[in-house]
Amino acid sequence: MIYFSIKSDRKFLEGYYESARKYLLNKNKEFFGATVEEINGHIGEMNRLREELARGLPRVKRLASIFQIPVVAMDPVSRAQAHAFTTILNNDADGLIEDGQKLDLLNETIGSCNEVERSQLLKIINPLYWILASITKILRLPFWIFETAGFKLESFEKSLAGSIVKLIEIAFIFGLLIYLGFSEIEIKEVVKGWLDV
Known part of the structure; x- marks a missing residue:
């Protein structure tokens, strides 16, 4: 049934959002006076988050496409395109999409998912x-x-x-x-x- 599928997608997106938020918040974290153990722990956590985000990237891109969320930005000068969710992991060298916008677009995708889930639930009952x-x-x-x-x-x-x-x-x-x-x-x-x- 569509309801259970879309509910699963919504839960996935919420987890993906949380991982992306943590990753973007801590990716450039600097350590002054930290122990080697703390630095290694941070590196291990960042690698785990990168792996999780990379594995979920095809699904989150597919869902954004289904809900027609505008997640691709184009540089007006070079005409290069940047996908918001891909640039979470790969630095956006041209600065086309800010980190806050990436999270906003993830939230918009979650919101669209919520709308479909609500309408499917109303159909079921x-x-x-x-x-x-x-x-x-x-x-x-x-x-x-x-x-x-x-x-x-x-x-x-x-x-x-x-x-x-x-x-x-x-x-x-x-x-x-x-x-x-x-x-x-x-x-x-x-x-x-x-x-x-």
Whole structure:
């Protein structure tokens, strides 16, 4: 289900954001009077964060692309492009994207993910959504059977026989909804949702 997938993506992005924030905050940290053990501990932690960020980079780039977050900047002079999430690990020599902006773009991606997760949750708990999904599947069932049997589905659906099958199914479903006690308003909602599908 999309809800569980998007929830997983959101949790991943939140963890990625936290790792990126720690990395950007500490990457240029200077040590004055620190022990060798403290310096080695810092280097080990930074290497761990770099590895985690590098492994998650393809996924975070894919999610930003899906949500259409503008994460690529272009230098107006050299026309060189810089991807905000790639420059977390690779220094942005031209200074096109500041560290704060990189984190802002990660937060924007998380926000988009939250919006999709919320809408998917509302679908899951909405019984009307399940009724519409079931009706859609039921309407597609005869055509799926014909397709499995080797018929050309596009031509059958557009034919008179396909239209008759759809009409019979629709009449049956309306009868079932009335039998189950759906009110006129609820049936209108089902039809409205049906037409949007």
